[in-house]
Amino acid sequence: MSADLGGRLDAVGTRGAVAGAAALVAVLALGGLVVAGSGGTAAAVLGLLFSKSTLAAALRLSVPIAFAALGGIFAEKSGVINIGLEGLLIISAFAGVYATSVTGSVWLGVVGGVVASTLMALLFAIVCIEFRADQIIAGLAIWLIALGLAPFASQVVFGSKNASAGATFPDIQQLFADSGVPVLSTAVVSALDTLGSIPFFGALFEASPMVYLMFVAVGASWWTLNRTSFGRWVRASGENPRALDTAGVDVSRVRYAAVLLSGVLAGVGGAALSLSLGQFVGNGPTMVNGKGFIAIVTYLLGNYNPVGALLSTMLFAGLDALQFSLQGQDVLAIPQSLVRTIPYVSVIVVLALFGRTRIPEAAGEHYESGEE
Amino acid sequence: MTDDDAGGDGPSGGGSAAPSPRDRAFDALDRLVAASATERLLISGSALLLSIAVGFLLILVAGRMTSCDTAAYTLFGVGFCYDPVLVYDSLFLGAFGDFLANPLNGQFATTVSETTVLVFTGVAVAVAFKAGVFNIGGQGQLVFGALASALAVYAVAGALSGFVGTVVLVAFGLAVGAFVGGAYGAIPGALKAYADANEVITTIMLNFVATSVALYLASGPFKDPESFANQTRRLPEYALFPQPLFPARANASMVALVLAVVVAVGIAYLLRRTSFGYDVRTSGIQPEAAEYGGVDAARTVVSSMALSGALAGLGGAVYVLTIAGNFQTGVPDYGFDGITVSILAGNNPVGAVAAALLFGVLKSGSIIVDVSTDVPPQLVGVLRGLIVLFVAMPEFFRMIGKRVDVRDRLGGSRDAVATDGGEEA
Numbered sequence: 092m093s094a095d096l097g098g099r100l101d102a103v104g105t106r107g108a109v110a111g112a113a114a115l116v117a118v119l120a121l122g123g124l125v126v127a128g129s130g131g132t133a134a135a136v137l138g139l140l141f142s143k144s145t146l147a148a149a150l151r152l153s154v155p156i157a158f159a160a161l162g163g164i165f166a167e168k169s170g171v172i173n174i175g176l177e178g179l180l181i182i183s184a185f186a187g188v189y190a191t192s193v194t195g196s197v198w199l200g201v202v203g204g205v206v207a208s209t210l211m212a213l214l215f216a217i218v219c220i221e222f223r224a225d226q227i228i229a230g231l232a233i234w235l236i237a238l239g240l241a242p243f244a245s246q247v248v249f250g251s252k253n254a255s256a257g258a259t260f261p262d263i264q265q266l267f268a269d270s271g272v273p274v275l276s277t278a279v280v281s282a283l284d285t286l287g288s289i290p291f292f293g294a295l296f297e298a299s300p301m302v303y304l305m306f307v308a309v310g311a312s313w314w315t316l317n318r319t320s321f322g323r324w325v326r327a328s329g330e331n332p333r334a335l336d337t338a339g340v341d342v343s344r345v346r347y348a349a350v351l352l353s354g355v356l357a358g359v360g361g362a363a364l365s366l367s368l369g370q371f372v373g374n375g376p377t378m379v380n381g382k383g384f385i386a387i388v389t390y391l392l393g394n395y396n397p398v399g400a401l402l403s404t405m406l407f408a409g410l411d412a413l414q415f416s417l418q419g420q421d422v423l424a425i426p427q428s429l430v431r432t433i434p435y436v437s438v439i440v441v442l443a444l445f446g447r448t449r450i451p452e453a454a455g456e457h458y459e460s461g462e463e
Numbered sequence: 464m465t466d467d468d469a470g471g472d473g474p475s476g477g478g479s480a481a482p483s484p485r486d487r488a489f490d491a492l493d494r495l496v497a498a499s500a501t502e503r504l505l506i507s508g509s510a511l512l513l514s515i516a517v518g519f520l521l522i523l524v525a526g527r528m529t530s531c532d533t534a535a536y537t538l539f540g541v542g543f544c545y546d547p548v549l550v551y552d553s554l555f556l557g558a559f560g561d562f563l564a565n566p567l568n569g570q571f572a573t574t575v576s577e578t579t580v581l582v583f584t585g586v587a588v589a590v591a592f593k594a595g596v597f598n599i600g601g602q603g604q605l606v607f608g609a610l611a612s613a614l615a616v617y618a619v620a621g622a623l624s625g626f627v628g629t630v631v632l633v634a635f636g637l638a639v640g641a642f643v644g645g646a647y648g649a650i651p652g653a654l655k656a657y658a659d660a661n662e663v664i665t666t667i668m669l670n671f672v673a674t675s676v677a678l679y680l681a682s683g684p685f686k687d688p689e690s691f692a693n694q695t696r697r698l699p700e701y702a703l704f705p706q707p708l709f710p711a712r713a714n715a716s717m718v719a720l721v722l723a724v725v726v727a728v729g730i731a732y733l734l735r736r737t738s739f740g741y742d743v744r745t746s747g748i749q750p751e752a753a754e755y756g757g758v759d760a761a762r763t764v765v766s767s768m769a770l771s772g773a774l775a776g777l778g779g780a781v782y783v784l785t786i787a788g789n790f791q792t793g794v795p796d797y798g799f800d801g802i803t804v805s806i807l808a809g810n811n812p813v814g815a816v817a818a819a820l821l822f823g824v825l826k827s828g829s830i831i832v833d834v835s836t837d838v839p840p841q842l843v844g845v846l847r848g849l850i851v852l853f854v855a856m857p858e859f860f861r862m863i864g865k866r867v868d869v870r871d872r873l874g875g876s877r878d879a880v881a882t883d884g885g886e887e888a
Contacts, residue, residue, distance in 0.1 A: 174663060214852075222856035227597060227663060228806065232852035235799065239844020246839035247525045375793075376671075384667050391661075428679035435668040435675075442660035 147294035148412035150302045151367055153404050155180055155379070157305050158360025159386035160393075160400040161312045162353030168316065168395055169349030170329040170342075170453045172226045175215055175233025176357050177383025183208035183361030184379060185241035188371040189248060191256035197366050200256060204362025205355055211237065212354020216347050223457045234383070242373035252373035259369040260299040301363040305401075308356065312397040325349050329451030332458040342458050357383070381435065388438045392445055403441075410434050502857070503809035509860045510853035511807070511821075515551070518846050522547040522838060529837075550838050557831025558824040570827060572713035575720055576786050578823030580605075582723035583778030584801025585808065585815035586730050587648075587771045592810040593734055594767035595747035600651055600666030601775040602798025603673030608644035608776025610677050613695050613783045613790035614685055615639040620702045632702040637780045644776015645769045647673065652768025656761035662768070670798070678792050687789070694791040704785045716785045724816055726777070731812040743767050775801070796844075800826070803847045806854050822847075 159176045166173035183204035190203020215233050218224045242252040261269065264283050286296040316322040327335040328345040336342050365371045365378065372378035385407050393399025411434045417427075526536065526543035534542025535549070560570030584601045591598035616636040623631055651669060654660040682693040704716035734740035745753035746763045754760045778797060783790060800822050807821070808814030825847075829840040853859070 218852060218856050218859075222858040222862075224852075224855040224858070228855040229852060231599070231802065232848050232855060234848070235803075235851055236845055236848030238799075239841045239846075239848055243521075243525070243839045243841035243845055244528075246841065247529050252841075381667065381671050384664055388664055426679050426683060428675045428682070432672045432675045435671045438668045439654070439660070439665050439672075442665055443654050443658040 142416070143290060143294045145409070145412045145416050146292070147298065148415055149405060149409040150294060150298050152408035152411050153401075154299075154301045154305050154367070155184075155360035155364035155382050156386045156389060156408060157401055157404045158308065158363065159357045159383050160390040160404055161308055161397055162356035162360075163387055164312065164316070164390045164395050164397060164400060165325060165349045165356070166353040167390075167454055168329045168451055169325045169346045170332060170451060170456065170458065171216070171219055171346050171350050172230065172450075172455050173212075173215065173350065173353050174227055174230030174387065175211075175237075175383075176230075176353070176386050177379060177381065178230075178234035178237030179208040179211055179354055179357035180361035180364065180379045180383045181234075181237040181241045181377050182211050183358040184365035184377070185245055185254075185371045185373070186358075187362030188254055188256040188365045188369075189244070191258050191366060191369075192249075192254070195258065197256075197258050197260055200258070200366050201359060201362040204365075205358035208358030208361060209351055209354035212350050212357070215354075216350035219350070220343050220346050220457075226455050238377065241371070241377060245371060245373045253371065254373070255370045256366060257369065258366070260301060260363075260367055262297055262299055263303065264297065266300055299363075299367055301359075301367065304359070304363075308359070309397045309401045312356075316397065321345075321348070326451075328458075329453055332453050336458075336460050342460065346458075360386075385434065385438055388442060391450075392441055395451075407434055407437065410437055503811075506857045506860050507807050507809065507818075507854060509863075510850055513853050514846050514849035517849055518842060519547045519551070521845060522550055522842070525838065545836065545838050550832055550836055550842070553831040553835050554828035554843070555824060556828075557835070558828040567709050567713070569713050570831070572709045572715035573830065574820075574823045574827040575709075575717070576715040576823075577826045578820050579716070579720045579723045579785065580778045580782045580797050581800055581804055581819035581822050581826075582720075582727055582816055583774050583781060584797045585804030585819050586727050586812045587774035587778065588801045588805035589808065589810040589812050589815055590730060590734070590743070590774060591767055591771035592805060593747045594743045594763055595750060596652065596655060596662050596764055596768055596771075598648065598651075598666055598768060598771045598775075599663055599802065600648065600669045600772070600798070601778075601801045602794075602796065603666070603670035604644040604647045604772040604775035605779035605782070605798050606670075606673045606677050606794050607647045608640035608779030609783045609787070609794060610680060610695070610779075610790045611643035611776075612636040612640035612780035613698065613787075616698055616702050616784070617696055617789075620699050624699075624701055628701050629703075629705055633704055633784055636702070636784050637777055640776045640778075640780025640783070641773040642776070644779060645773030648772015648775065649765055649769040652765040652772075655768075656764040674792075677790070677794075681790055681792050685790075692791065695789045697789045698783075702784075703788060704781070714786050714788075719781050719785045723781070723819075726774070727812045727816050730774070734812065739766070795826075800847060803851050806851055 159180055162179070163173055163176050186207030187200045187204030189200075191197050191200030194200065194203075211233060215229060218229045218232075219226050245252050245254045248254075264280050264287070267279050267283070283296045287294075289296075314322075316325065324335060324340050324345045325348075327338075327340075328342050328349070332342045335345070361379070364382070368378075370378075386404070389403040389407060390400040392403040393401070414430050414433050417430050522545050523536075523538070523543050526545035529544050531544040534544065536543040536546040558570060558574045560568035562568070562571060584605060587601050587604070588598055613636075616632050616639070619635065620628075620632055647669065651660070651662045651665040654665050655662045678693060681695055685695050687694055687696045704719045706713065706716045706718075708717050709715045734743060742753065742758045742763050745756065746758055746760055746767075750760055753763075775798060778801075779794075782794070782797065804815050804818040804822055808818040825843050829843040832838055832842065833840040
């Protein structure tokens with residue numbers, strides 16, 4: 092039984108990589124269409140696409156989406172579809188700014204964001220696991236609550252729906268320069284300086300620490316899911332909870348852990364989003380603006396593989412970054428409110444092309460020990 | 464999977480020999496109707512009360528997080544800056560204004576007009592739900608319906624005038640809004656039916672697209688050149704819904720409200736008594752059985768999403784033709800409130816009228832909260848989310864019910880309003 096299950100899970104992993112690669116090609120083709128559609132200015136758009144600032148923006152924009160996607164993978168792999176990721180991002184984006192303004196430290200701000208998001212995830216977990224709520228509706232409720240609560244709290248403590256923290260993350264060079272450790276603050280900084288002047292990839296050496304944390308988190312998530320017993324439990328909980336129960340592991344506890352982990356990860360992402368700007372924007376759909384939903388699409392597209400999710404995140408973030416660059420540079424004659432729709436339209440196109448991802452067998456279902 | 468899947472571990476006989484899937488599905492439907500109506504009402508009511516209680520705590524906590532010279536409210540010797548009783552008083556009673564002195568006051572007019580639009584978006588969500596699809600795109604469909612209605616009516620308004628003009632123009636505006644909203648709703652329906660794209664995600668994405676495109680159109684090609692705001696040209700008074708009762712500046716029309724109620728009742732009839740309604744309901748509850756029984760599943764998904772979008776689009780047209788008078792960017796969250804309205808009403812179109820009235824009161828009352836207290840009006844948004852959350856967890860209320868020794872005599876379905884099709888309430 093367990094060997095059989097293991098084999099099935101491995102097969103899913105391989106398929107994930109294949110689907111991820113196929114999706115990559117498809118979205119690149121889509122990007123090509125956008126470029127081709129602009130006619131004579133194609134060269135200018137291509138130039139922008141491969142500029143250092145676009146890569147820098149893409150990396151920065153990836154962070155919240157990638158963290159939320161990693162969280163979504165853990166939750167859904169365990170059998171709980173967490174459609175409330177958007178809400179977790181919103182609440183942690185606000186809590187991060189609030190905690191930073193109170194403590195004066197962005198790092199404590201991140202902690203604040205994580206705490207708020209995890210509490211929200213706990214609420215979601217209780218509602219879904221304990222009280223057997225429909226996961227989609229409960230997730231939607233989490234989003235709606237956060238959509239009201241964050242601007243409400245901002246208005247209460249800052250007197251405005253938009254609030255600033257007065258501090259942002261230092262970039263990696265500054266971090267090393269301020270470290271006070273002799274070799275780090277001299278040799279490494281000058282090395283980063285040199286590497287940072289490389290045309291396109293230079294952006295990789297000038298990023299915010301959260302970008303590196305994102306890469307670490309992707310690797311760690313992959314390792315946790317595929318190489319640890321916790322990861323095996325999570326996958327089994329989503330594929331065949333009965334087998335896991337028979338093996339003596341408490342399915343509910345695994346699901347609680349996975350959903351709380353999704354809260355922690357989304358919390359890092361939300362705080363990173365607001366603290367990279369040092370500001371929370373609570374107007375309209377808030378500054379999160381659909382990133383939580385895009386995160387869901389990125390992990391579906393990456394077929395629940397953290398690496399695949401990162402790759403598709405980079406594509407969506409790349410489109411978003413390009414969209415920002417296009418607005419800034421005025422290369423295309425397309426008005427910015429239309430350019431802004433590119434990431435959303437591409438999500439729809441990608442879903443239409445790759446809608447049939449194989450979701451975990453027991454996702455969305457309740458499980459009770461001893462149930463027929 | 465047996466036919467009691469939709470009803471959870473309800474009493475329906477999984478093993479009994481039934482003549483045909485059609486009859487079986489019908490039996491299941493009837494049982495669900497009988498069993499769940501009272502329970503649904505109890506759960507919605509409890510969810511509402513619980514949300515209000517949590518909101519009460521939230522106001523107290525918020526009152527501790529801000530600073531003030533004198534406490535507005537004292538509980539167990541602890542002072543709070545905000546007075547929850549005053550907030551709820553403003554929220555629920557503010558919506559009626561000075562009703563006894565003048566029933567047609569401005570505040571009550573706002574309640575009426577908000578309710579009118581919410582009936583449409585609530586019924587829109589309910590129709591999709593019945594077919595087993597989750598339409599979160601009501602906001603986008605409403606925005607496009609509103610924009611199209613405003614532009615189309617403006618384009619032909621010059622050719623008509625007077626009473627005949629009103630009748631023709633309003634009907635025309637509604638038709639355009641319904642058509643455009645319906646077309647926009649059909650897109651995620653078709654994507655789900657033929658490409659298996661999750662409609663929850665696609666409809667949310669289409670909301671963002673609609674807002675951006677509407678912003679482009681209302682700030683560019685169709686902008687009112689005489690206004691600084693991003694809005695289209697104002698429609699002449701005779702092109703708007705007549706207001707036989709309320710004073711002209713109140714922006715509320717009883718005619719529109721009556722139309723909304725008629726539409727809700729009509730949709731309830733459509734779902735209950737016609738073969739289209741039968742297809743929709745069986746698809747929502749038992750897609751496999753429905754298909755086996757001869758229902759074209761793909762077509763049902765597309766047509767019910769189109770109908771849902773058309774209703775949201777109608778809501779947009781009514782918003783333009785009663786409240787706004789033109790299209791302005793920054794349309795309020797009617798689409799999202801429609802989700803709450805529908806969930807609260809157990810996806811019952813007629814129940815949606817009552818739930819819409821409750822939300823109309825909350826929305827109009829939030830203006831009074833904003834004016835007369837320091838509590839941010841986003842409180843209503845939090846309440847909306849809480850209501851959805853609590854309605855989604857009927858198991859919680861059943862446990863409470865057992866605790867206080869209310870016998871489990873209601874029986875029937877165990878499942879909440881679910882994305883795999885709601886039951887009759």
